[in-house]
Amino acid sequence: LDRIDLTMMGLVLGVTVVGLKVVGLILVVALLIIPPVTARFWTNRVELVVLLAGAFGGISAWLGAGLSASAPDLPTGPLIVLVSFGAFAISMAFAPRRGLLSSLVRHRRFQTGVHVRQGLLALAQGQPIYEPLTIRLLRGRGLARADGMPTREGAIRAARALRDEKRWEIARATPALELAAARYDGRTRIEEVLTADQIAEIDRRIGPPEAVQ
Structure with missing residues (x-):
């Protein structure tokens, strides 16, 4: 493995270990998988995938937390996952190169x-x-x-x-x-x-x- 692979694996491992204690397994797995897959619909370049994945993850967390704050009966974690999945579904349907509609x-x-x-x-x-x-x-x-x-x-x-x-x-x-x-x-x-x-x-x-x- 080269240096970039080792760095990425180390970051994923660190986020997983810390996140398990803070937010739980489901949210950690969702935010590690869904944003990168969503970003992959929009670009082939690794650096852009990283940036877009971070943006999708951050926006999903912000919107999910905001919705949870406006409706206290709704749990924050599942809302973040649902918002992230919504971004994934929209990207899968409408991305210009890999979306279902363009296909x-x-x-x-x-x-x-x-x-x-x-x-x-x-x-x-x-x-x-x-x-x-x-x-x-x-x-x-x-x-x-x-x-x-x-x-x-x-x-x-x-x-x-x-x-x-x-x-x-x-x-x-x-x-x-x-x-x-x-x-x-x-x-x-x-x-x-x-x-x-x-x-x-x-x-x-x-x-x-x-x-x-």
Whole structure:
């Protein structure tokens, strides 16, 4: 263990030993665990986690003690734990990077992107689209007509998506590009992964793009 680990373990041990006699086991455990976990939803940096955990713990203790003082029948310790848990629940739900809401939004965007791309590939190859969501998304973006045929913009986007898919197929079959090709998730454009020279070499193997009628 390095010096930082030993220091943190020593601080945790000291807080636990002192806190057990002062406030009891439940409050000590709650304030040692909940604030750091809450802070972790908001940042990846260790120093910020430490600062935020201290802030969450201090605010929870202040609010819990204040609520207990305003209502003498309510015990201080459980109120502090409840306030701390409330901060944890809010962070878990609404944190911009790790919160449940942001995760749902990212999943929805990813799902939409996959449906649109697969729909464009189907249009480019003249295949029927049976998934109602895919058809609805394509029509909503002006890429397909009510009869399932592509619009002018849809045909251009479909040809571009098909060529991009062919590029990925060659990249996956090329040992030197195998690691980069593993990043393909069904919607990532190859320009986001490979260099211009690598794409140019792949295009040379594919041939010139076909004109869209």
